[in-house]
Amino acid sequence: MSISIKDVAEKAGVSVATVSRVLSEGPVRADTKERVHAAIKALGYRPNLSARRLRTQHAQTIGLIVSDIRNPFFTAVGRGVEDAAYRAGMRVLLCNTDENVERERMYLRLMQEERVTGLILAPTLAMLDQLQKNPLQFPAVLIDRAGAGGLYDSVVLDNREAANTLVEHLFEEGYRRIGGVFGQTSATGLERRDGYCASMKARGLTPDPRLLPPTVDAGEKAMSEWLAGPDAPEAIIASNGLLLMGVVKAAQRLGRAIPSDLAVAGFDNEDWTEVVGPGLTVIEQPVHDIGRNAMSLLFDRLQNPGLAPRKVVLSGRCIVRGSTLASKPAALAENRSAPLTGAAAMNP
Amino acid sequence: MSISIKDVAEKAGVSVATVSRVLSEGPVRADTKERVHAAIKALGYRPNLSARRLRTQHAQTIGLIVSDIRNPFFTAVGRGVEDAAYRAGMRVLLCNTDENVERERMYLRLMQEERVTGLILAPTLAMLDQLQKNPLQFPAVLIDRAGAGGLYDSVVLDNREAANTLVEHLFEEGYRRIGGVFGQTSATGLERRDGYCASMKARGLTPDPRLLPPTVDAGEKAMSEWLAGPDAPEAIIASNGLLLMGVVKAAQRLGRAIPSDLAVAGFDNEDWTEVVGPGLTVIEQPVHDIGRNAMSLLFDRLQNPGLAPRKVVLSGRCIVRGSTLASKPAALAENRSAPLTGAAAMNP
């Protein structure tokens, strides 16, 4: 049993109501306030949030459910959400589903039981479907993976356009047999695949997309087999940081040089993409904006529940590095201070 | 106002106590139970956790405070903690302090207010000090950074020994001017520095340690200046993954080849350390064991609060890769399927 407001009231010789008023900065005479503060300090009192939430019916809590916290994209978004939440006096309940629908369902139930004020969610494909059929009981904003669904507010990247940018770039560099590996558990993966396929066809090329579990291992395994086979591509697009890492590992394992044997481009401008080999060409997402936008959509809805669902579509930025520059002088590489030197520097 | 146990009771034609018993799998007649379940389903009832926690005085919550969730070490530990917690029917409150003592203090206060069952904590140096003076009100296990303190249970790496292993390895490879960059905000950083210094002196070498904020940028900046100056080392040890990344970036920026111009070794076997350049030599931490051990120490203490504090010291594993193998044939590299091919493959 821990120290309660009652103990403080006793010690200060006032009623619990007065202590409560002191805590909430209500109208209390200065000397009374002082006595109460003294008692609080002496006893080391801390309010019990469960009791407060029960009484006020206000959890002051934002739920954040992401698929994989190892993905720097989600750590950045999470940080943005957390900052905005704390500025508004709310706490954040962060949950990690690992792309597992069972865990996702469990966490959604938890959010319900915590009576969260609002939810920010990057759903799996399967969950996205369920969300349309069984709408959530509280305000929610979908991030990264919204699909077509118009039921919820959402903040997403223009995935089709970003995939098209990558294909276009590779095409201009002279690549034709361009393959792609895409995460199979998210709407985002599918959208990037669709954008890739459309862009390939528009250029008279044959798309060769592969849907995979979004993990390093799955990417490495699939690419190893692909590269060893007869239909090995000369360039590859990976739909997220984990698959991109898998592609690089597979290329190394099979002794394929990047970009001369295999050009590589992908999504997510993670730190390591800059230092590996000649640097990897990637689409950088406006992670900070995504988190910030998600929170403002959420707060808007909390203030005005009747609002029609809004979808915010942001654009990625293509950062060209050496991994896609086989045919041109390295000097053309943008956003890279010393592309060739950097690459050469890594060699014994 | 949401659906409560009272609504369910009404709908099912029973008392709230009976509903409560159904929820906790208490003794209830089969047909009554069925009626209650039907009512729960029909109403979409979900128990209110705040109320339950208030009543039972049992938060069923483990707090987890880490310094930086971007650090794969902490994501892995976090995952281990979460798994163990859920097996025990507890939830996890994950907080990220970003090495900021203010945030750390705030979260500690939050834990208190949430009345958490127990806490797992990777404290900053400053906090570690305070924890000795003002002991926490609830069971806590320190991970990664325990210092000397004997007040709490802890799970740590043998940091001195690990640093020594790295120095020894570099020494055997023929390096003599070995520098080191260490995180200044954690006991762990300091211990690794001490281990490094001791090991250098034992070999008659002059240690040259630099304490830095544990970030990529700080590492890159410090190393850039260091490498450009007259006292540039021929080998460098980085005390964590972020500083290691900074070192690699600085080397690239200045056109220093790894390992011929600069040998590099560090801590944390992150995915990217395997694919960058010739591969980086690192100390791999038993991340899974750390999380698991922390949770069992915590559960032990919950069952038996009188226990004397225990300290579990685990050993790291040295994974040798090309970044420290200047003088020997690459074939000697362990744990690497195709070291030279892999490295060569990255070059245009």
Place this chain on the structure above:
DNA sequence: TTGAAAGCGCTAACAG
């Protein structure tokens, strides 16, 4: 400016 008292949703005696 302060206190008394009701009640948020739930569990756990206790009684039947």
Place this chain on the structure above:
DNA sequence: CTGTTAGCGCTTTCAA
């Protein structure tokens, strides 16, 4: 097996 009831710690009328 089931219902009645008290009370967890807090906020918030309503009176004084």
